[in-house]
Amino acid sequence: MxxxxxxxxxxxxxxxxxxxxxxxxxxxxxxxxxxxxxxxxxxxxxxxxxxxxVLFAGQEHHSTLLAEGAAAAPDGATPLEAVTAALDHATAAFTPEQRAWGPRLRAVVASSAELQERAAFKRAHLAAALADALRRRGVPDPTAAVAAELGVEAFHRAFDRWGDTTDDRSYGDLARSELHDLHAAATALR
The missing domain is CATH 1.10.10.60 (Homeodomain-like)
Structure with a gap:
C-alpha cells in the first residue's frame, strides 16, 4: 500500500x-x-x-454525536426520548466495516486490563457528555445522570449485538431496543 x-x-x-x-x-x-x-x-x-x-478512535466523535442528538430532540421530549434521539443521531457514525471489527475489537479489549480500564474511562466520558446535554435541556440531576447511563449502556450493548451478523437489524434499531429493555428493567426495580 x-x-x-x-x-x-x-x-x-x-x-x-x-x-x-x-x-x-x-x-x-x-x-x-x-x-x-x-x-x-x-x-x-x-x-x-x-x-x-487507536482502538478508541471514534469516542470523541461519538460523544459529540450523542450530545448533538440529545440537543436536537424536540421541545418537550422526555429525558428518555432525548436519549433515543441521541442514539439515533449516533447511528450515522457506524459503518459496515465497523460491524465486522466489533467482535475482534471486543476480544482485544477483553484481553488486556489496560484496555479495559481505558474503555471504562471512555464509557464514562460518553455518559458525561450525554448527561451534560440533558442538563442543558433542563433535565435535573439525578435524572440526567441516570438517563445518560441508560443511554450509554444501550449504546454499548447495541454495539455488542450489532457484531452478530446473524441479526440483520441496524445499529440504530438495536440501540433503541436495548434502551427500551433497560428502561423496562429499571422500572421493574420499584
Missing part, C-alpha cells in the same frame, strides 16, 4: 485491530501497526498519542 493513499487514520485503526487480534496487544508495537498500514511511526503519532488510543 502506498504511503500517499488517503485515510491514514482508518488504515492505522484497521492495522491495529488486525495485529492486536493476531499477536496480542501487549507485544504489538506502534512500528508494527504503522508498517502494516503502509505508513510511518511518525504518521501514527500524528493521529494517536499511544497504541491504546
Amino acid at each position: 502506498a504511503r500517499w493513499e488517503p485515510d491514514a487514520r482508518l488504515r492505522l485503526v484497521r492495522a491495529a485491530i488486525d495485529l492486536y487480534a493476531e499477536q496480542g496487544y501487549e507485544v504489538t508495537t506502534v512500528a508494527q501497526v504503522a508498517e502494516r498500514a503502509g505508513l510511518t511511526k511518525a504518521t501514527f503519532f500524528r493521529h494517536f498519542p499511544d497504541k491504546r488510543e
Whole structure:
C-alpha cells in the first residue's frame, strides 16, 4: 500500500485491530501497526498519542454525536426520548466495516486490563457528555445522570449485538431496543 493513499487514520485503526487480534496487544508495537498500514511511526503519532488510543478512535466523535442528538430532540421530549434521539443521531457514525471489527475489537479489549480500564474511562466520558446535554435541556440531576447511563449502556450493548451478523437489524434499531429493555428493567426495580 502506498504511503500517499488517503485515510491514514482508518488504515492505522484497521492495522491495529488486525495485529492486536493476531499477536496480542501487549507485544504489538506502534512500528508494527504503522508498517502494516503502509505508513510511518511518525504518521501514527500524528493521529494517536499511544497504541491504546487507536482502538478508541471514534469516542470523541461519538460523544459529540450523542450530545448533538440529545440537543436536537424536540421541545418537550422526555429525558428518555432525548436519549433515543441521541442514539439515533449516533447511528450515522457506524459503518459496515465497523460491524465486522466489533467482535475482534471486543476480544482485544477483553484481553488486556489496560484496555479495559481505558474503555471504562471512555464509557464514562460518553455518559458525561450525554448527561451534560440533558442538563442543558433542563433535565435535573439525578435524572440526567441516570438517563445518560441508560443511554450509554444501550449504546454499548447495541454495539455488542450489532457484531452478530446473524441479526440483520441496524445499529440504530438495536440501540433503541436495548434502551427500551433497560428502561423496562429499571422500572421493574420499584
